[in-house]
Amino acid sequence: MGKTPTGNILKQEQSLAYKLLLPTLIVLALVAIYPLGQVIVTSFTNRVFASDQETKFVGFDNYAQLLGVTFKELEPKKDKETGEIIRNEETGEIEYERAIMVLPRTPNRYKELFQFNWFGKRIVVGARDPEFLGAVGNTLVFTFFSVLLETIIGLFLALVVNSNFKAKGLMRTTMLIPWAVITVVSARIWQWMLQPGTAGFFNMIMYRLGLSDGQASFLTNSALQMPTMVMVDVWKTAPYMALLLLAGLQMIPKELYEASEVDGAGKIRQFFQITLPLLRPSLAVALIFRTLDALRVFDVFQVLMSSKMYSMASYNYFQLIQNRAMGLSSAVGMIIFVIIMIFSIIYIRAFGVDQT
Amino acid sequence: MRRQTKKKINKVLFWVVVVFVFIYLVFPFYWALNSSFKTENQLMMTPATFVPRDAEGNFAPTFENYKSVLTNPTFMRAILNSTIVGGVTTLIALVIGSFSAFALGKLRFKGKKLFLYLVLSMTMFPQVTVLAGLYAVINTLGISAMLSMILSYMIFTLPFTTWVLTTFFKELPVEIMQSAQVDGATAFQTFYYILMPLTAPAMVTTGLLAFIAAWNEYLFALTFTSIETQARTIPVAISLFTGKIARQEPFGEIMAGAILVTIPIVILVLVFQRRIVAGLTAGAVKG
Numbered sequence: 119m120g121k122t123p124t125g126n127i128l129k130q131e132q133s134l135a136y137k138l139l140l141p142t143l144i145v146l147a148l149v150a151i152y153p154l155g156q157v158i159v160t161s162f163t164n165r166v167f168a169s170d171q172e173t174k175f176v177g178f179d180n181y182a183q184l185l186g187v188t189f190k191e192l193e194p195k196k197d198k199e200t201g202e203i204i205r206n207e208e209t210g211e212i213e214y215e216r217a218i219m220v221l222p223r224t225p226n227r228y229k230e231l232f233q234f235n236w237f238g239k240r241i242v243v244g245a246r247d248p249e250f251l252g253a254v255g256n257t258l259v260f261t262f263f264s265v266l267l268e269t270i271i272g273l274f275l276a277l278v279v280n281s282n283f284k285a286k287g288l289m290r291t292t293m294l295i296p297w298a299v300i301t302v303v304s305a306r307i308w309q310w311m312l313q314p315g316t317a318g319f320f321n322m323i324m325y326r327l328g329l330s331d332g333q334a335s336f337l338t339n340s341a342l343q344m345p346t347m348v349m350v351d352v353w354k355t356a357p358y359m360a361l362l363l364l365a366g367l368q369m370i371p372k373e374l375y376e377a378s379e380v381d382g383a384g385k386i387r388q389f390f391q392i393t394l395p396l397l398r399p400s401l402a403v404a405l406i407f408r409t410l411d412a413l414r415v416f417d418v419f420q421v422l423m424s425s426k427m428y429s430m431a432s433y434n435y436f437q438l439i440q441n442r443a444m445g446l447s448s449a450v451g452m453i454i455f456v457i458i459m460i461f462s463i464i465y466i467r468a469f470g471v472d473q474t
Numbered sequence: 475m476r477r478q479t480k481k482k483i484n485k486v487l488f489w490v491v492v493v494f495v496f497i498y499l500v501f502p503f504y505w506a507l508n509s510s511f512k513t514e515n516q517l518m519m520t521p522a523t524f525v526p527r528d529a530e531g532n533f534a535p536t537f538e539n540y541k542s543v544l545t546n547p548t549f550m551r552a553i554l555n556s557t558i559v560g561g562v563t564t565l566i567a568l569v570i571g572s573f574s575a576f577a578l579g580k581l582r583f584k585g586k587k588l589f590l591y592l593v594l595s596m597t598m599f600p601q602v603t604v605l606a607g608l609y610a611v612i613n614t615l616g617i618s619a620m621l622s623m624i625l626s627y628m629i630f631t632l633p634f635t636t637w638v639l640t641t642f643f644k645e646l647p648v649e650i651m652q653s654a655q656v657d658g659a660t661a662f663q664t665f666y667y668i669l670m671p672l673t674a675p676a677m678v679t680t681g682l683l684a685f686i687a688a689w690n691e692y693l694f695a696l697t698f699t700s701i702e703t704q705a706r707t708i709p710v711a712i713s714l715f716t717g718k719i720a721r722q723e724p725f726g727e728i729m730a731g732a733i734l735v736t737i738p739i740v741i742l743v744l745v746f747q748r749r750i751v752a753g754l755t756a757g758a759v760k761g
Contacts, residue, residue: 128582130661131581131582131583131661132581132582132583132584134577134581134661134662135577135581135582135583135586136577136583138573138574138576138577138581139573139574139577139578139589141570141573141574142570142571142573142574142593142632142636145570145625145628145632146592146596146628146629146632146633148611148625149604149608149611149625149626149628149629150596150599150604150629152607152611153604153607153608153610153611154603154604154607155607156604156606156607156610156611157603157604157606157607160606160607160610167609167610167613275495278491278492278495281488283488283489283492285492289492289495289496290747290751291743291744291747292496292499292500293499294743294744294747294750294751295499295500295503295740295743296499296502297743298686298736298739298740298742298743299503299736299739300689300690300708300709300712300735300736300739301690301692301709302690302692302708302709302710302712302713303708303709303712303732303735303736304502305713306712306713306715306728306729306732307502307503307505307506307729307732308502310505310506310509310725310728310729311502311505313725315520316520316521316522317517317518317519317520317521317522318522319505319522322520322521322522325521326521332521353498353502357499358754361751361754361755362754362755364751364755365751365755410598410600413600414600414601414602416602416692416693417692417693417709420692420693420696420713421713430602431602431693434602434605434606435602435605435693435696435697438605438606438609438697439696439697439700444606444609444610447605447606448606448607451602451603451604451605451606451607452603454600454602454603455600455603458598458600462598
């Protein structure tokens with residue numbers, strides 16, 4: 119009996135703690151840790167779900183397939199007889215040969231991703247999987263604009279609701295409605311409002327206001343697709359952002375505003391010198407939450423775009439379910455993981471969240 | 475005098491802003507409500523009207539969409555599925571989560587920091603990464619689609635309940651536990667009889683948020699019900715909704731369905747709004 123009673127209690131406490139943690143640990147191991155390991159391993163194989171094909175270890179092939187890009191210079195089109203460079207008759211711009219002529223076809227086929235000018239040369243970027251790189255690009259653009267807009271609108275909403283007026287409670291309640299609507303349901307509602315022709319709400323309103331002929335195809339016109347996706351997402355997420363920021367706003371002491379008013383500072387100066395700096399911690403947390411969420415966007419893309427335009431997550435779903443390409447899909451998952459990790463690290467460094 | 479007019483103008487402008495914000499927030503919901511009371515012909519009427527109208531322009535709502543949705547077995551089944559999946563997920567996440575939250579919040583043991591970091595990193599974990607892995611696990615286990623969803627929803631509900639409840643347990647005064655121990659209660663009795671009742675409000679909030687997250691989930695639901703279609707939950711059913719006759723998408727019925735599944739959640743949110751806001755921000759600020 120060398121042990122002191124306190125030592126015994128500590129030991130008991132410790133063993134109880136482990137027992138209590140065990141169920142959580144088992145569940146997390148089953149749904150997250152083991153599947154993550156499985157994904158890492160599978161991403162190096164050519165595994166196809168429910169097929170006779172033998173699963174082989176293929177090294178980095180999946181990653182090369184997804185991320186493989188090549189840069190090729192395009193030659194200007196020349197007149198066959200004179201050898202002169204052909205220019206477009208209307209614009210006077212140089213015409214170039216077709217990208218398909220210069221992009222490699224063996225051993226792997228590259229398809230055109232986009233073209234750009236570089237010191238007077240025309241460069242074409244070819245990708246082995248332009249759809250995936252397109253999905254990465256779409257997701258990054260979507261994340262940037264959607265987080266930017268919802269931060270601005272969310273801050274605006276939070277400032278409105280934080281001021282003193284009669285219908286304050288009602289407004290605060292209303293802010294919860296977009297958040298509470300199922301994302302798929304909200305996507306369907308927007309899909310209906312965005313119908314082409316004046317049966318759709320937006321076309322009807324634009325037609326009535328004389329802004330357009332009322333025939334805009336928001337979901338199929340490639341110039342309108344991305345702005346539409348951002349608009350649909352912002353409606354649902356800006357109020358959530360506002361709620362997070364509102365909590366931060368309410369922690370700012372009123373005395374600060376009173377004091378600055380005595381000093382003769384205007385509302386705008388107050389906003390930049392008091393509100394914004396003191397809101398920084400809440401803003402940082404809200405930004406991280408929303409950015410990580412936006413990077414894994416799936417619902418709105420799947421419902422509104424399906425195969426017309428992919429996000430990283432919807433491309434992963436497509437590869438897994440439609441193509442049953444487990445190996446490739448696992449590699450997609452790992453790339454998403456790495457991209458999200460990079461963003462988390464940048465944010466944590468930039469805002470010093472770990473110190474607060 | 476001048477100052478007063480300026481003040482008045484400011485006030486009017488502010489109210490214009492408030493009304494505008496209000497319309498922005500509720501309009502899509504209103505439009506769904508409006509469309510759900512329109513017949514197929516009224517839906518195709520151009521330009522679209524703000525209330526259901528007949529050819530003469532009289533107010534003429536129809537209840538056909540609601541009737542047809544409420545007698546649609548696929549849709550009703552989806553509501554049942556979602557309720558079961560959401561309910562069971564929430565219950566398990568709360569029970570298991572409160573166990574570990576108690577350990578993390580109130581007990582002394584080695585490796586606490588490591589476990590806290592594990593839970594925290596899980597709350598930020600991109601679920602889509604493990605989609606293929608989970609799919610493989612579930613196929614190996616050979617469990618039904620409903621169970622698959624419940625199990626896979628643990629990936630986002632369990633870290634959330636654990637994390638939020640841990641902060642609640644931490645805030646409870648140590649004296650309560652100590653006096654219970656002096657009275658001879660075991661740690662488990664302290665947990666069950668003293669701490670649990672005290673954290674009941676936190677449980678309601680956390681449970682509600684976990685339930686809404688599960689109710690909303692689409693990616694896993696779509697993946698795991700791709701073969702077992704009768705297990706489809708509401709988001710999947712709404713996204714794949716087709717009418718009785720395969721023609722254009724039946725938006726009237728879809729909107730009626732949208733309204734029907736949104737109303738219960740909106741009521742829940744209205745009843746518990748203070749707690750929800752507190753829970754949402756607690757998770758975020760302390761995350």
